[in-house]
Amino acid sequence: MAESKAHKVTLIPGDGIGPEVTQAVVRILEATGVRFEWERFAAGAEAFEIFGEYIPAALYQSIERNGVALKGPVATPIGGGFKSINVTLRKRFDLFANFRPIKNLPGLETHWPGVDLIIVRENTEGEYLGLEHEVVPGVVEAIKVITEKGSTRIAKFAFEYARKHGRKKVHSIHKANIMKLSDGLFLRCARQVAEGFPDIFYGEHIIDNTCMQLVMNPYQYDTLLLENLYGDIVSDLCAGLVGGLGLVPGANLGVNCAIFEAVHGSAPDIAGKDIANPTALLQSAVLMLRHLNEEAAADRVHKALETVYAERKTLTRDVGGTAGTSQFADAVLKAMG
Ligand code: NAI
Numbered sequence: 001m002a003e004s005k006a007h008k009v010t011l012i013p014g015d016g017i018g019p020e021v022t023q024a025v026v027r028i029l030e031a032t033g034v035r036f037e038w039e040r041f042a043a044g045a046e047a048f049e050i051f052g053e054y055i056p057a058a059l060y061q062s063i064e065r066n067g068v069a070l071k072g073p074v075a076t077p078i079g080g081g082f083k084s085i086n087v088t089l090r091k092r093f094d095l096f097a098n099f100r101p102i103k104n105l106p107g108l109e110t111h112w113p114g115v116d117l118i119i120v121r122e123n124t125e126g127e128y129l130g131l132e133h134e135v136v137p138g139v140v141e142a143i144k145v146i147t148e149k150g151s152t153r154i155a156k157f158a159f160e161y162a163r164k165h166g167r168k169k170v171h172s173i174h175k176a177n178i179m180k181l182s183d184g185l186f187l188r189c190a191r192q193v194a195e196g197f198p199d200i201f202y203g204e205h206i207i208d209n210t211c212m213q214l215v216m217n218p219y220q221y222d223t224l225l226l227e228n229l230y231g232d233i234v235s236d237l238c239a240g241l242v243g244g245l246g247l248v249p250g251a252n253l254g255v256n257c258a259i260f261e262a263v264h265g266s267a268p269d270i271a272g273k274d275i276a277n278p279t280a281l282l283q284s285a286v287l288m289l290r291h292l293n294e295e296a297a298a299d300r301v302h303k304a305l306e307t308v309y310a311e312r313k314t315l316t317r318d319v320g321g322t323a324g325t326s327q328f329a330d331a332v333l334k335a336m337g
Pocket residue numbers: 017021072073074075076077086245246247261262263264265266267268269270275276277278279280318
C-alpha cells in the first residue's frame with residue numbers, strides 16, 4: 001500500500017509552558033501513524049533574540065504555504081512592549097472565527113457535570129485592534145471597531161456550525177445597552193443572520209448577566225456568539241466550569257488557514273517544571289486532526305485521553321493528580337495501545 005502523504009504543519013512551541021506541552025502533544029500525534037512534517041518556529045521574545053523580529057518572515061511564509069499551524073502560547077508584555085503575537089497572527093491570516101468547545105472530561109468532578117458549550121468568538125475586530133492613543137497626558141482613548149462584514153460573517157459561522165452539528169440555540173452576548181452603536185451593530189447583524197436559520201433558537205443576553213447565568217446554570221446555553229473581548233473573558237470563565245484552563249482547546253479559523261491553540265496562556269508561574277497539563281493543546285490537536293480529515297486518528301487520541309481521565313491514575317496537578325506533563329503524555333500513549 002502506498003504511504004499516505006505527510007501533512008506539513010507549522011509548529012510554534014511558544015514560551016512559558018508552551019515547549020513542554022507542545023513536546024508532549026507532538027509525541028502523541030506522531031504515535032497516531034499520521035505522518036507530519038513539522039516546520040518549527042520561535043515567535044515573540046525568543047524570536048526577537050535570535051532573528052531580531054518578533055514574527056520571523058519565514059514563519060509567516062510557512063503558515064501561508066501550509067495553511068495549518070499548531071501553536072503553543074506566546075507571552076505578551078503587560079502595559080507596554082511588543083504587540084501580541086497571537087493577535088497579530090490572527091489578524092494577518094484573517095482568522096476571523098475563534099472556536100472553543102467547552103466540555104467535561106470523564107472522571108473529573110466539577111460543580112456542573114455534562115457541560116457542553118460552544119464559544120464562537122469574533123477574532124479580528126473590537127478592542128483587539130489595539131487602537132489606543134494618549135489625547136493629552138492623563139487621558140487615553142481606545143477605539144473599538146465593529147463592522148457589518150465582520151459581525152455578519154462570525155454570526156454566519158456560529159449558525160452554520162450550530163445547524164451542521166445539530167445544536168439548538170445561539171445566544172449573542174453583548175453590552176448594547178451601553179455600547180449602543182458598536183454592540184448594536186453586532187446584534188443587528190446577528191439578528192439578520194438568525195432569520196435564515198428558523199430551526200435554531202436565537203437569544204440575546206447582556207454580558208454581565210451572562211457571566212452570572214453561566215456560573216448558576218450553564219445548561220441554559222448551547223452556542224455563544226461573542227465579540228472579541230467578551231469572547232476572551234467568557235472563554236476563561238467557561239474553562240473554569242469544566243476544570244480549568246489546562247483542558248480547553250481552541251481553533252482560529254479563516255478561509256484559507258487555521259491555527260490551533262489552547263485557550264490558556266504561557267503560565268509563567270508553572271513553566272519549566274514539567275507540571276503543566278498538555279490536555280488543552282492535545283484537544284486543540286484533535287481539532288486539527290479533524291480539520292486535516294484524519295478522523296480516525298482524532299477519535300483514537302480523544303478516546304485515549306478520555307480513558308486516562310476516567311481511570312484517574314495519571315492526572316496533572318491542576319486537576320487533582322500528581323503526574324508531570326511527560327508522565328501524562330506517556331499515559332495517553334499507553335491508552336492508545
Ligand atoms: P495563563 O492562561 O497563562 O495562566 C492562568 C492560570 O492558569 C495560571 O495559574 C496557570 O498556571 C494556569 N494554567 C494555564 N494553563 C495551564 C496548563 N496547561 N496546565 C496547568 N495550569 C495551567 O494566563 P496569564 O497568567 O494571565 O497569562 C500569561 C501569559 O500568557 C501572558 O503573557 C499572556 O499575554 C499570555 N497569553 C497568551 C495566550 C496565547 O498565546 N494564545 C492566551 C492567553 C494569555
